Structure formats: C-alpha cells, structure tokens
Amino acid sequence: MVDIASRVYNHTWKIDPIVRSLIDTDFYKLLMCQSVHKGHPDTHVTFQLINRATHIPLAELVDEGELREQLDHIRTLSLARGESTWMRGNTFYGQRQMFRPEFMEWFEKLRLPPYHLERVGDQYELTFEGPWPEVMLWEIPALAVLTELRSRAVLRDMKRFELEVLYARAMTRLWEKAERLRALPGLKLADFGTRRRHSFLWQDWAVQAMVERLGDAFVGTSNCLIAKNRDLEAIGTNAHELPMVTAALAPDDAALARAPYDVLADWHEEHSGNLRIILPDTFGTKGFLDNAPDWLAGWTGIRVDSGDPVEGAELAIRWWESRGENPRDKMVIFSDGLDVDEIERLHGMFSGRVRVSFGWGTLLTNDFRGLAPDDALAPFSLVCKAVAAEGRPTVKLSDNPAKAMGPVDEVERYKRVFGVGEQVEREVVV
C-alpha cells in the first residue's frame, strides 16, 4: 500500500532540517550556558568553525545555499513546551530542578543570534559573535549541520539499494563493536557523539543499539533531545570554553594563572557529586594538577580529553594519592578519539584502580570509514571554538600540540604562565 499522503508530505518540505530542536545539543552546553548566563551574561565572545582536516574541501562538498538554509532554520527554533517541561521537571544526575527558573525563562525566549558565513577558497569561514550565553549554543548545531550536510552530499549520489547496503554495513559494524564492549565487566560508557555524528537519525539509532546491547553499561547520551525522546540519562559536565574565555578576560599573568581554578570554584558552588569532574588539559594537565588547590582533589573525577590517555590517568592517580585521596573512589572519564580497541585497552588497564568511564564520540556516531567510494564518508576533525572574548584572543594548549589554538605569542605566554614544557604531538583522527 503506497502511503500517498506521507509521500506528498515528504516532498513538500522546503528543506529537510538537520537540527530541529534547541535541545538537540550536548547536555554540558546547557549546564555551562546556565552558569555563563548567571556569571557572564554580557561577555562578548566570538566562536569560529575550524576544520582541522584541511584536506577536506568543505566548501566544495557542501553547497553554501543549503548551509545557509540549515543555519537560518536553526535561528527560527525556540524551546518547545515539552522540551521546557523536560528541562524543568526532569532529574539530572539525581537532582531535581537542575535548571533554575530564571535561566529557563531566558532560555524559553531565546533565538540563536546571527551567523557570519563566507567562503574562503575551498573552506568556509563561519563565525558567531555576541553575548556568550547565546553564542555558545551555536557550537553543537553548527558542527552537526556541517557534518550532516557533508554526509548528505555524498549520499545524494547513491542509489536506493546502495543506501540500504551502506546502512546495513554501518549497523553491522556498530553492532559488532557493541558485542565486543559487552564483554567488558563493569563497563560504563556514554554517547558523546552529537557534534560529529553522521546524521541525527544515525546517532539516534546508535544510541538505541547501545541501549539494546550494553544495557546498564550504557549510562546515557550527551544529546538532550535523544535523552528526552528515549528516556535516557543526559550526560555531561563542562568543557574547555569556560577556562578559555575566563583566561582570555584575565587582565594580567597572575589572574591568568588563577583563571582555570576560579572557573571551577564557581562550578563547585553550583554543582556537586558526579557533576564535579575536572577537565584539566586546557592549559596542560600536569601544571594544572601540580598547582591545584586541595579542594579540587575532593572532586569526583577527571576527564582525560587529550594527550596520551594512559599518562593522563596515571598523572591523575598519582595526584590524588599525593593529596591523600583514594583513587579507587575517583572517576576517570576517557573521551578523546575512542574506539573499541582503545576502550578495551584503557578499561583493562584502569578498572579496579579507579572508577573508569568512557565518553565515546565520533567513532560511535560516525564510523562510516571505508563504506563509501573514496572513503567520502569518513569522519573528520571539525571543531567550533571560542576564539575571542571581549576582543581578546583565546588560547588552548591541551596535552596535544596538534589540538592547540591561539596566536603564537599568546600561546607562548600561556605556556610560560602555566609552566608547560615539551609536549608530544599525537595525530588527531576525529
């Protein structure tokens, strides 16, 4: 039976919107947004798209008109009633009313601010400027739109049957990953793959596959819309943009040196328990931990997001021990470039020594490597970062110089202030 109505309906869409909800974003964005909305509502920031994979000619692959349509569509979105109800009424990390009424009132009225798009050679310059709490919400949807438009550009040339086989193969691959992960005793794993997902529908499927196969070992998803629709835990705490912007605003070196701790002191006031996760690598993990105040050692855990993950976790363990804490009570969340081999390895090395957890991103939601001609669906490293605050450039050092960003002289200054020495460069795959 041909469902004529559906068919006609599907063909009357002006566009097929990629992002259809303001909560189709990472949970930590909303948490951070609430903090920023309270503490820095008027700070003027600039976010910028950065394609680390310069060999991918994004502007050749993705039509500018389509990109504008998708971004314009996101600017028409506002928080839906059911979404607001979910944010106000749901329990996050065991806590009710995580989102305060004054934040929710602001968020319910919000529309995303304008974007600036320009083609430069075979790449796009895409920037967002304005008040920090508004602009920061562009990061995830902008990345999701570009990544999915690139997928669509490749898929457009494929026949119906090829598409069926493509997704069958991708499903098989993901299922086999889940089978392997299932064998890991005590595994805790969450989906962190919104920003670089193959598509929204695929992320949604990937999350369901994890729920089906991993059961309780799958603790939730960073994607709020999927968490809401599928009745899962929304997962996430905080990210580099908090220390980066705060550091950029610091008037002198002494304030700069304090900035990453000031940020976490605010977070300490706001949040407790499993939301107290240190992200130590913004300006180098080692210096950050060496100089950290003792109250930070009381936090629940640490997220290892760059550099050698084994070194990062060992550093954290030694640090906790040096501060009289028992690492067995502490959580280490690995979230950098994970795939099954690496998850197995890290799980094997650190289970029992700390509470291990994984934030699995791109290779959960976008592992289409080898599935299209010329590997045209392979994921690539696209980010959207705060590059300036009140006209001052931001800096990120990270534990991998390949992920560092900022003007050269500022990078040097930060390295001096934070005591960062030699670093080992590691390939950034995704």
Add this chain to the structure above:
Amino acid sequence: MVDIASRVYNHTWKIDPIVRSLIDTDFYKLLMCQSVHKGHPDTHVTFQLINRATHIPLAELVDEGELREQLDHIRTLSLARGESTWMRGNTFYGQRQMFRPEFMEWFEKLRLPPYHLERVGDQYELTFEGPWPEVMLWEIPALAVLTELRSRAVLRDMKRFELEVLYARAMTRLWEKAERLRALPGLKLADFGTRRRHSFLWQDWAVQAMVERLGDAFVGTSNCLIAKNRDLEAIGTNAHELPMVTAALAPDDAALARAPYDVLADWHEEHSGNLRIILPDTFGTKGFLDNAPDWLAGWTGIRVDSGDPVEGAELAIRWWESRGENPRDKMVIFSDGLDVDEIERLHGMFSGRVRVSFGWGTLLTNDFRGLAPDDALAPFSLVCKAVAAEGRPTVKLSDNPAKAMGPVDEVERYKRVFGVGEQVEREVVV
C-alpha cells in the same frame, strides 16, 4: 505519519502466506512439467519430504496447524493472468513460446493436489501422490514453506531492534560475498536458492543485491516469480526426477540401463542450445558418460551437482575430448553446496578450459549461519523427492553416497546395472 490503513490491513490477514503464486517455483520445474504433461500425464508418482538433517526436530520447531494453513493456501492458488501472460509471451533462453498453448491451458486450470501430513516423532511425514505433472509442482513450494516456517519460528522471539540488526548483518555478509565475486573476471552466476531460502522477501533481496553488484555476471534466477517481477532471466533446465521416475518405470535391467538416455533423447527433441545441459550424476557420472551415445556429447554442457566437483568437471572434460569435442566450447555448471570460497576456487581452476557457470543456492538465499542464538537460523538439508512411480520405488545414486536414496536392494541393482563401484562420501551441508 502512521499509515493506519496499512497497519489495520496487515493485521487482518488470517495468515501471512509464504507462497503466493504458482510461479514462485524453479523454472526447471515448469520446463519439466511441460515435458511430463506431454509424455507421462497419467503416471502416478509419490513425492516425499526428506529431512536429511535429522538433528533438526522440524515438528518441534514448526507448528502443524501453521504448516497446514500454508499448504492449504497453496492449494487455493491458480495461475494469475499476468503470470500466464509472462509465461506465454516472454522469451526464455532466447526462444519465444517456450511453453506450448496446450500446456498453458492445462496449467491455467491447475490447482495442486492434496497432501498427506503426519507427525512422526519430532519430524513430519509429508507426501504428495497423484499424476506426475501435478504432484511434481509441490516440491519447491513445500520446501520453501517448511524452511520459511522454521525461520519464522525463530524470528518470532526476536525484538524489533534485534530483527533490524539481524538483517543488517545478513545483508552485510551477502554484500561482502558479492564484492568478492565481483573480482572474478568473466563470472557467470545464477540464483538457484528458491527451495531453501530464508524467506521469499530475503531471496528477492539477495537477487537484487546480485543484480546491483555483479551486473551482467549475474545471469538470472531460477525463481520464475522473481524473474518476472524483476525483469530477469529465468534459469534452469532439468533435474534428477526425470531419470529417476523413468528408471523406476523400466520393466527390466536393459530398459533401466537405457532410461537416463531415453529421457535426454526426449529433451533433445524438445529443446536446443543452452537448455541442452546434461545432469549426469543420477546413477553415477562416470558410467553415464562412458555409455552415453555420441549425440549427447554434442550437447551444450553438463551440470555438476554431487561428488567432488573438480573430479566431475575433469571427467566431463576428458569425456568431451574423447568424443572429439572441444571442451572450451562446452559449459560446466556447478550447483552443489556452493559458497564464495568454492566458487572462487572452481572459477580459478576451470575458467578458460570450459565455459564455467554457477548455480548458487542455499548459501546465497539462506546464509544466516551464526546470526541467531544457538545458530537456530542456520540452513539445513531438506529435500522433497519422487520416491515412487506406479508403486515402484525410485532410486538415486548420485556421486555422493550421502545423497543416495531408495531401498537397499534396488540401490544394489542400480549400482550393478550402471556399473557404479566405490564412491567417496562427502558431507552434505546444504
């Protein structure tokens, strides 16, 4: 959009019929049926289901009521107008009007005769008795029904998501087989998998996958309904039942020894070109070829359906050479228990020496090995054979004693008459 009408419609089916058309059968059945209808319209035969895989308790797995419903449904079928048009108007093997008007008139009026079903232990005894041209048409649908009912019994316990993953994995496996076959230069391959298919829809998908990936290397399908619906060549010539029934009717040893050649003499009158394919193994390939009349060496090719396929093909090559024929002009069709490894091996060994072709059956249309718990979807060896003609038992020797059938004393007599010595037993996988 929920298509309420479709949903309601799907739930109002009394059963979900497995065989919905009299041409959902192998092409060679229709060709042979026409010959039998002309030459032996009143010969009384018995066909019987034989589960060679006695470890599969078919009667435990498949509900008797459901089996009866499916078989009863088949008895309600008659040739549809479009099906008749296709048979009458289509070109088969380059020839128009392959099916004669008097046969079509009979076939258009046909309903399949009654069946006899009894449960014996954990197996079914399923037999069909009556005029040969009617009874013979039960073989393929009976096998398809039992095989698919067994699939359904396993699938019934699976959740929607598991089913999605199951088929994704099966599709991926089949696609990877097609990828490998695609690399074989000059490959010629047809679907012979109707009788032991996982399901009708899956066979249909498998055929489409071959069309998509193999292009002209995929020469067609033995399934008439799929050939019609997908505009493909219907493939097939003749099978063991012709010599088996004819031999059973032979009044003495001399007539018995002549029977397999008499059958082919009739076929010679009826058909030419690529339909002149010898199936030599019914009573042992070697004796059959040694004693064959010269005109048979003029036939287009040979089908190797049991025993060591390399020996079978080498035997044919030597035979053609001994009769002054050039093997390079001859076709060898391999059709016994094939999968990709074996196809690659035989293609590599015989390409260039003969015109190689493959009739790929069960592991094309039912390779679900390892995809369900307890391997409950693995294919198994189920056949439906002519066991008696005019009250006399039939015999098949084959080139593999594991495939032999018939009463012991008759088997001995046939071995003596056809000069069959020692045979090597080979495992019958599918």
